[in-house]
Amino acid sequence: MTSLVRVELTRLRWRRAVVLLLLACVVVPALIAAGTIWDTRPVSEAEIVEIQATAAPEIARCERRPRQYGVSPARAETRCAELVVEWQTSRQDLSLARERAGSGIGVAGALVVLLMLAATTFAGHDWNSGSMSNQLLFRPRRARVWAAKAVAVTGVALLTAVAVSTAYWLTLWGVMQARDLPVADGGLTASLGFGLRGAGLAAAAALGCYALTMLLRSTVATLGVVLAFGFATLVLGGSLPVSGQWEPLENIAAVLNDGTEYYVDIPPSCYDGRYAQGRAECDDTRELPLWRGATYYGGAVVLVGAASVLSFRRRDVP
């Protein structure tokens, strides 16, 4: 089994399309990090001078009528210039908590998509080229072949996602340190945890896509199914009468954020304030814990995986 996994890792390393996708797993988050760092950069002296020059009439108006700008007349001379500069730059300081709700989701999403593509490209190629039959002529124990490929795909996906996510959050933390910005207690740990859960999600998605490709025996068919699922989730999800606990996006949020809340319909009587207080059924939010989200996606991967292994063991190989 170990030798088979090693062979699959070599096959993965020699597949140019897979290597490019893994490279994209580094490049895309790096670009997101660069964009985040740039968008939250401190305002430089040169920028202040330039803005003050171009916005001089606005600053003068503020100084003439400071109350209209919410500025105390006593502080108008200094505060008006600061206020106008803030407006013009509209930049917020880098914050790990804010990035967990923003660029962090982007990084996790990019890793999920790219690693799914890598997994389906890797498995699909064996079927498209017909080399699967050749492999089975050398190693006929199909379950082992399936498992060796799965271990290689999932292992590489997990390692890549963990390394990239960790590097992403450590980079942002390092930049905050360099900028002397305060980091909330446990902020780094929470961000690293967010990254690790995102990495787990990406690895599971890669495993699911691999299993689906081995089941459908085609990269195109797998991508079609995944796109259809994505379309249904994003476009139809909100309009279908499905409880939030079953919505794919809510479950993703539960995994990434270590639990989340979803909204439920409450009885009309709850809108009467006198009766609503203290009644549990009048709380329109419910908790969706991490384990529920993990079970939701884990269960899907297990189902697809089981169907994939059974099919691979029983069906004729072209």
Added chain:
Amino acid sequence: MPDLAIQTQGLRKEFRTRRGTRVAVADLDLAVPAGGVHGFLGPNGSGKTTTIRMLLGLARPTSGTMRLLGEPVPERLPAVVDRVGAVVESPKFSPNLTGRQNLLLLSRSIGVPDTRVDAVVETVGLSGRDRDRYKAYSLGMKQRLAIAATLLKEPDLLILDEPTNGLDPAGIREIRETIRGLGASGVTVLLSSHILAEVQQVCTSATIVGHGRLLASGTVEELLGGSTAYRLVVPDQAAAREALAAAGLTVGEEDGALRVETDDPVAVTRLLGARDIWLSELSPLRADLESFFLDLTAADQEATR
């Protein structure tokens, strides 16, 4: 080593199609003796490749039993697969990898040292081109690479499906020599081919299938031995025909001469001489596998119509 390298009994494969069930292999009893080169002949769609794919575990039989090197397959296939090399239909490798990389992936999966790859590459004449991408190979080079892959295992049984497809004449000759050499060295080779002359030249025994059924099997001599005919040229064909027919021999006409079925040409000479009919030519008509095969498969077509 068992007496039979390959044995099937009542092997059957059905495919479900929209039009119903199609029988690809119908209760085939195949027996390939150990050692030598065995031809596996049949027209397109006769079930040769399906049979090979079932033997190698790529397709599941609907019913029947199979044995490879004495072991029941597919149950014990993992136990014998390291002794079986096979090329099924066209060569199938990753097009973006080099020939060498493709072989390395296969050799490492069975724990064969990388040096063995160099040896088999040289054996099939791919030295110097093994680091080119597979997709840049000609059909002949792809065939050579596929044969190289089968040799990675140092097999006791080689199953080759149309191995000379796409090769140039020199390549065909080389591969035939290789197959002959392997057969002579004790490796059993099952050679599926539509080139009947190839089978006749290379094989010691053969099996002929049609519509998934066994039509004939035996050594090449046995298969061809069923009909011994002689070409006979005489001045008076009518008299000779009458005399031979009266003696109970089957006589026909071919290319302006008589064709007589007999295994005793001396008796024919004596018989005609006694009637004062003197021969100007008596030569054996060589039976070939092609005519035997065509007769057999035509009869099978007729029977299944």
